[in-house]
Amino acid sequence: MDSIAERVTLAGGDVLANEAESVVNVFNITSGAVRIYKLLPDGRRQITGFLFAGDFIGLTAGATYAFSAEAIEDTTVCRFRASEYRALARERPSLEAALLSRAMHELTAAQDQMLLLGRKTARERVASFLVTMLSRDPLRPAGDNAVRLPMTRSEIADYLGLTIETVSRELTKLKISGVIHAVSLHDLRIERPDRLKDMANGAS
Amino acid sequence: MDSIAERVTLAGGDVLANEAESVVNVFNITSGAVRIYKLLPDGRRQITGFLFAGDFIGLTAGATYAFSAEAIEDTTVCRFRASEYRALARERPSLEAALLSRAMHELTAAQDQMLLLGRKTARERVASFLVTMLSRDPLRPAGDNAVRLPMTRSEIADYLGLTIETVSRELTKLKISGVIHAVSLHDLRIERPDRLKDMANGAS
DNA sequence: CGATTTTTTGATTGCTGTCAATTTGGGTGG
DNA sequence: CCACCCAAATTGACAGCAATCAAAAAATCG
CATH class of the missing domain: 1.10.10.10 (Winged helix-like DNA-binding domain superfamily/Winged helix DNA-binding domain)
Known part of the structure; x- marks a missing residue:
């Protein structure tokens, strides 16, 4: 797994992904903090999450990112080529199971946030x-x-x-x-x- | 997979799951519509999603449901024992991959809904x-x-x-x-x- | 230490919520 | 089939929480 990883250091404001662009990289945060967000055409912004060490960025069901992601402060990440990452996941069921578990955790957090935002x-x-x-x-x-x-x-x-x-x-x-x-x-x-x-x- | 499934018919208002209770069943909707929601102590309600034919209910990272689920109208579902379902998923990577894909789709939908609710x-x-x-x-x-x-x-x-x-x-x-x-x-x-x-x- | 951005505080507006009264519609029984 | 009933939806008047507009204070950075 480390064989396809590359360590990258980021400063606050650095971009990791842009919404609607095709997914080329997948990241795993090792230190620091990242914001992920969506924008409306007139500039209104909704930050859908803050991510910290251990969190993944860029996993999506489609071919494009569902959100934009930027470092909030000095941050280090492991960067993977999305294609290689997907191939690895296919070969290693244990990795896929871990990703599923993480996705379900995020889904639970998203539902809590919907309760917060709506009510x-x-x-x-x-x-x-x-x-x-x-x-x-x-x-x-x-x-x-x-x-x-x-x-x-x-x-x-x-x-x-x-x-x-x-x-x-x-x-x-x-x-x-x-x-x-x-x-x-x-x-x-x-x-x-x-x-x-x-x-x-x-x-x- | 059908070997552990049981067909169930529901009327509007019937309960499929209660938030915070331990997960005993997992459902797959075959027809009808279901609402999933969370409540605040004083009764305020946030419906986090409407589910239709093909959608899954009850998959969670923890041991308890993250939300309550009720049928909106006459609905038919396939019911699985959660324990059997998990065992099956472990044996069949293709099922696990499908669940991951679905979870990521839901995550994308949840982020769209956060944008809606917040902004x-x-x-x-x-x-x-x-x-x-x-x-x-x-x-x-x-x-x-x-x-x-x-x-x-x-x-x-x-x-x-x-x-x-x-x-x-x-x-x-x-x-x-x-x-x-x-x-x-x-x-x-x-x-x-x-x-x-x-x-x-x-x-x- | 000065310049600039971010945060805090204040005054006022306005969108959506609350409270209340009709109207509509679905379901039931005669 | 239709009249009635009750719940759900619509409409209206008004209120309130958070947004907007504005200014002062504090923090960051060169």
Whole structure:
């Protein structure tokens, strides 16, 4: 498997894939963070996911990417030729099973996000986002509830279906109520994880 | 494969699966329509998909269903024991490959829906919905742009992240502007498919 | 340290939700 | 077959949450 892999280093903003273009590469993230998103003709953007170490990019049922992908920060990936990757998957059922498992995990996450986008309030969306990031952050120092947010407020907004102003306001409210503490713009500490989890699902 | 399958007939409202319960059955729809959805504690509902003939229900990465599933109308399905189905998939790589392909298709659809829920206006959502239903309806008489909507307005609203009132108002506007014609509550004809497709992506 | 971008905060608007009243339609029994 | 009933859908009036527009503050970068 490593025989067809190539290590690539990316800087923030670097493009990995463009929606609707034919699939030439498949990537596996080894460090850093990537945003995947879709655009409407007038420029409105929906970020459909943030990917971190271990996640795959570019697997699709069709011949073209279903979304665009860009590095958020300095990122390293393993790059594969899509054709070689597909051939390898055909030969190795265990790889195919792993991909299926991963795809189903992503599908579950996508359904959670649909619930968020379709039915949650701004407050619940921001709380849900922080809860998710708390559980997914790959390098979380043991014990303390530190959350790193490598993405900008604009990206958070486009992920949550909100504006940057609304995201900012909700974060401010969370700080004032003592649920979170802002170490810096991109580093928070969750002071009341249970309160946050309640808020994420609509408790008073 | 048919050796572990059992044919089951369902009426509208019958339950196929409940979110968070352990996965005992896997289904393949042979006719009819099914809604899959998630609920918030206070009862808000997000329908994450409508499934028709050929679609699978119950495949998940975890041990529990990620969503609830109910028949919308009279529906027939093939029912499999999940354990037997998994064993079969392990033995037959071609089945696993087919499932992966289907999962990736669903993932693409989920991302389209996230764009809709996060960034589209009520008008664009309803237009997008009709365009999708036009392309997915399994029994579409050749040529004419007839669309059958077996689900209620309430279900459409919960699928699009809107209220029934907003859905109703947008459909009325589409009728008045001559883009669609209502044959009955559950049967429309698309008079201007190109206008509808433009509206779905935000054209004036 | 200054320039520029990003974020935060404030004032106001507006799209969609809520609440309420009709109207329509599907189903049932006479 | 038709009249009735009840649920579903439509229509209307108004309200509210988040968006928009605008300005100040903070952070990043050279």
